[in-house]
Amino acid sequence: MIVRAVTCPHPPLLLSGVTGGSIREVEELRVACRAAIEDLAGVDVVVAVGGAPSTRTWPVDALSPLHFFAPGPEPAPSGDVLPLSLAMARELVGGVPVELHGVDVALPVEDCRD
Numbered sequence: 001m002i003v004r005a006v007t008c009p010h011p012p013l014l015l016s017g018v019t020g021g022s023i024r025e026v027e028e029l030r031v032a033c034r035a036a037i038e039d040l041a042g043v044d045v046v047v048a049v050g051g052a053p054s055t056r057t058w059p060v061d062a063l064s065p066l067h068f069f070a071p072g073p074e075p076a077p078s079g080d081v082l083p084l085s086l087a088m089a090r091e092l093v094g095g096v097p098v099e100l101h102g103v104d105v106a107l108p109v110e111d112c113r114d
Contacts, residue, residue, distance in 0.1 A: 003043055008033040010050065010088035015066050037092050045097045050085025052102025058086055060100060 012018055013026050014033065040046055052058070062080035064087045082090065086100040103112050 004040055006036045006040060008036060008088065008092060010085045012065075012068075012084060014088055015064065015084075015091065017066060033092050034094075037094075037096075040093070040096060043096070045099060046089075046093050047099045047101060048086055048089030048093070049101045049103060050083060050089060051105040052083040052086065053104065054102065055104045055107065056102055058082055058100040058102055060090065060098060062086075062100075064091075 014030055019026055059080055062082045065081050065084050082100065083102055086102060090098055090100060
């Protein structure tokens with residue numbers, strides 16, 4: 001049963017460390033997204049659904065795509081790298097338990113409903 005729903009954007013700039021410093025507009029958007037997420041306080045688990053290269057559940061400890069947008073070490077080639085939408089969801093929910101569900105971005109709308 002869905003108790004609450006929150007929709008947040010997922011531009012790469014929202015990932016911590018991408019901007020290299022504080023940018024007022026980005027910080028304001030992060031604050032607004034986190035405020036929306038705070039409304040989820042008290043739920044047992046957050047189910048995040050986002051666009052992905054395939055429809056499947058992603059491991060919570062998968063690597064962040066941060067390396068694509070900011071300098072840093074490259075992930076191991078065999079490790080799962082989260083789609084940006086799910087990486088943002090994981091970062092925004094903080095310490096709340098989260099399930100990460102990707103939906104293939106190429107699927108027709110009718111199939112996405114399932």
